[in-house]
Amino acid sequence: MVERLAVEARGLVKRFGDVMALAGVDLVVPAGEVLGLLGPNGAGKTTAVRILTTLLPPDGGWARVMGLDVVRQSGEVRRVIGLSGQYAAVDAYLTGRENLLMIGRLSGLSRSSARRRADDLLELFDLTDAAGRTARTYSGGMRRRLDVAASLVARPAVLFLDEPTTGLDPRGRLGLWRLLGELTARGTTVLLSTQYLEEADRLADTIVVLDAGTVIASGTPEQLKARVGGDRLELQASPGEDPTALAAAMVGLGSAPPTVDVDAGRVAVPLTDGPGILPDVAARLSAAGLRVSDLALRRPTLDDVFLTLTGQPTTTEPSTTDTVVVGRPR
Amino acid sequence: MTATTAHAGFRRLSGLGWLLANIATVTGRNLHRLVRVPTLIAFATVQPILFVLLFNYAWGGAIHPPGVQRYIDYALPGIYVLAIGFGASQTGVAIADDLTTGMIDRFRALPMARSAVLAGRTAADLVRNLFVLLLMTTVAYAIGFRFHAGLAAAAAAIGLALAVGVAFSWIFGLLGLLVRDPESAGIGGLLAIIPLIFTSSTFVAVATFPGWLQAFAKINPITVTVDAIRVLCVGGPAAEQIRQALAWIGALLAVTVPAAVIRYRRTTAT
Numbered sequence: 001m002v003e004r005l006a007v008e009a010r011g012l013v014k015r016f017g018d019v020m021a022l023a024g025v026d027l028v029v030p031a032g033e034v035l036g037l038l039g040p041n042g043a044g045k046t047t048a049v050r051i052l053t054t055l056l057p058p059d060g061g062w063a064r065v066m067g068l069d070v071v072r073q074s075g076e077v078r079r080v081i082g083l084s085g086q087y088a089a090v091d092a093y094l095t096g097r098e099n100l101l102m103i104g105r106l107s108g109l110s111r112s113s114a115r116r117r118a119d120d121l122l123e124l125f126d127l128t129d130a131a132g133r134t135a136r137t138y139s140g141g142m143r144r145r146l147d148v149a150a151s152l153v154a155r156p157a158v159l160f161l162d163e164p165t166t167g168l169d170p171r172g173r174l175g176l177w178r179l180l181g182e183l184t185a186r187g188t189t190v191l192l193s194t195q196y197l198e199e200a201d202r203l204a205d206t207i208v209v210l211d212a213g214t215v216i217a218s219g220t221p222e223q224l225k226a227r228v229g230g231d232r233l234e235l236q237a238s239p240g241e242d243p244t245a246l247a248a249a250m251v252g253l254g255s256a257p258p259t260v261d262v263d264a265g266r267v268a269v270p271l272t273d274g275p276g277i278l279p280d281v282a283a284r285l286s287a288a289g290l291r292v293s294d295l296a297l298r299r300p301t302l303d304d305v306f307l308t309l310t311g312q313p314t315t316t317e318p319s320t321t322d323t324v325v326v327g328r329p330r
Numbered sequence: 331m332t333a334t335t336a337h338a339g340f341r342r343l344s345g346l347g348w349l350l351a352n353i354a355t356v357t358g359r360n361l362h363r364l365v366r367v368p369t370l371i372a373f374a375t376v377q378p379i380l381f382v383l384l385f386n387y388a389w390g391g392a393i394h395p396p397g398v399q400r401y402i403d404y405a406l407p408g409i410y411v412l413a414i415g416f417g418a419s420q421t422g423v424a425i426a427d428d429l430t431t432g433m434i435d436r437f438r439a440l441p442m443a444r445s446a447v448l449a450g451r452t453a454a455d456l457v458r459n460l461f462v463l464l465l466m467t468t469v470a471y472a473i474g475f476r477f478h479a480g481l482a483a484a485a486a487a488i489g490l491a492l493a494v495g496v497a498f499s500w501i502f503g504l505l506g507l508l509v510r511d512p513e514s515a516g517i518g519g520l521l522a523i524i525p526l527i528f529t530s531s532t533f534v535a536v537a538t539f540p541g542w543l544q545a546f547a548k549i550n551p552i553t554v555t556v557d558a559i560r561v562l563c564v565g566g567p568a569a570e571q572i573r574q575a576l577a578w579i580g581a582l583l584a585v586t587v588p589a590a591v592i593r594y595r596r597t598t599a600t
């Protein structure tokens with residue numbers, strides 16, 4: 001049986017003057033799955049979302065959503081999608097409930113079903129207590145939740161979320177992740193753009209990495225992390241202690257040899273098995289009689305992905321100094 | 331799975347009924363905003379009252395236009411148009427604001443009719459303008475204004491002022507879509523209205539202008555429409571002036587409505 005595709009885009013091209021926002025992008029989202037579109041600022045994520053949601057016509061290529069062409073059948077496409085754009089777009093002077101009622105009516109719900117749907121979504125998104133307040137009194141996280149709720153009013157077959165947690169504090173981000181996790185567990189097809197590998201890792205079945213309008217990698221989060229090298233163990237030598245000795249004690253621990261930042265007194269070990277390695281670390285430290293002032297397991301960031309995939313960081317950052325490699329890979 | 335279109339409680343999402351339902355929803359949205367946004371409340375209440383009082387007491391003693399006993403009888407039709415024009419500049423602000431905040435992206439990704447965001451805004455302006463006109467008329471009555479041509483003519487004067495308001499709303503809606511920045515849309519709107527108002531018959535008779543300005547003032551759409559409203563207020567043969575005013579309003583709408591809707595269909599937040 002052929003897998004049913006909720007979103008299929010081939011060779012999407014979009015130019016803005018001299019800027020090539022999309023330079024031939026293919027995207028596929030099977031029904032019921034979540035695609036994470038991962039990329040730094042300016043990669044072309046929003047442009048891709050806008051083309052797929054009929055807001056912008058592509059200059060080249062084609063795209064279908066639920067089998068409907070986004071250019072020739074744009075009206076039909078709009079009946080099966082939900083969009084939560086890059087910035088939370090809710091009417092600040094309407095209450096939370098009024099916002100959802102308005103979207104419900106404009107999506108074709110009858111007055112009574114719009115009201116029921118609004119109440120259900122307010123409940124689901126933990127906004128029932130704030131439902132009667134105008135949205136301008138909401139926190140950033142509440143606004144974003146209302147915005148995502150609005151994109152769900154019409155029970156869309158495909159949901160587009162453009163950087164849903166950008167600008168949220170860690171608590172708001174975790175809250176939204178939990179909600180989106182519940183949503184995707186119920187089988188909603190989602191295309192989610194993000195700058196955070198952790199977010200894509202948590203929510204997506206497949207990740208497509210976009211850079212300067214081009215797909216530079218794609219695969220499951222596991223495949224991508226395997227390429228990037230998974231987690232990293234970071235050890236901080238106690239003041240006065242030699243970090244090289246620390247690095248020597250960790251040789252053979254990870255998937256690659258430890259690196260030492262001599263000036264900072266820091267040792268980094270690439271790992272495949274994150275938390276499982278910690279007892280081994282403790283044993284090695286006590287066997288060598290070494291002490292550390294800090295020990296952290298760090299997940300790879302978008303920057304790590306980009307360093308690995310393109311050899312360049314996403315943004316210009318001061319380069320790490322005096323990094324030397326100790327020992328040999330096992 | 332195309333459950334969305336088949337879902338119980340959904341209706342046919344096309345045709346005139348759908349368009350009118352969308353316009354009603356958007357109108358409701360804007361009327362809610364009208365009573366909640368402080369600047370909009372001020373534009374709809376304080377400003378019109380100030381206009382009536384200020385122009386009457388500050389200029390009424392100095393200006394004696396022909397054909398009226400009291401200056402307020404001459405000035406009120408112009409003040410109608412001025413207040414409606416200033417109020418309509420807020421439509422440009424609101425549309426530009428919807429564009430920059432992503433509201434228009436949200437609306438454009440819905441199956442709603444493509445003209446409903448603008449038409450609903452215009453319809454809400456119509457309601458606001460009716461309120462503003464009645465408020466100004468009440469205040470003007472208290473300081474001596476009278477309709478001199480009967481009830482039907484008075485109603486026609488208000489109706490014509492409302493029609494001018496519809497044209498203003500579409501002009502400013504289009505401006506908001508083109509300018510994109512709310513502040514520029516507001517200032518740009520006022521900068522467009524002020525010269526037109528002061529080179530028209532709004533406050534003084536066109537005959538008092540220097541010759542070169544008279545030529546422009548006579549074809550200025552503000553002059554044409556204000557004169558038509560005025561003749562309905564003070565009395566006299568009105569048919570030709572009303573015809574000219576309606577021709578102007580029709581011409582402006584014939585350009586701005588399609589231009590604004592086409593622009594709306596293509597525009598996205600940046």
Ligand SMILES: Nc1ncnc2c1ncn2[C@@H]1O[C@H](COP(=O)(O)OP(=O)(O)O)[C@@H](O)[C@H]1O
Nearest residue numbers: 016019021040041042043044045046047048600
């Ligand atoms: N409306 C526009 N006009 C001009 N350039 C644009 C426009 N929209 C996007 N771009 C440019 O296209 C590129 C991709 O932008 P975008 O899709 O917004 O990226 P992302 O969402 O990944 O940050 C950027 O270089 C951006 O400056």
Ligand SMILES: [Mg+2]
Nearest residue numbers: 045046047086
């Ligand atoms: Mg973006």
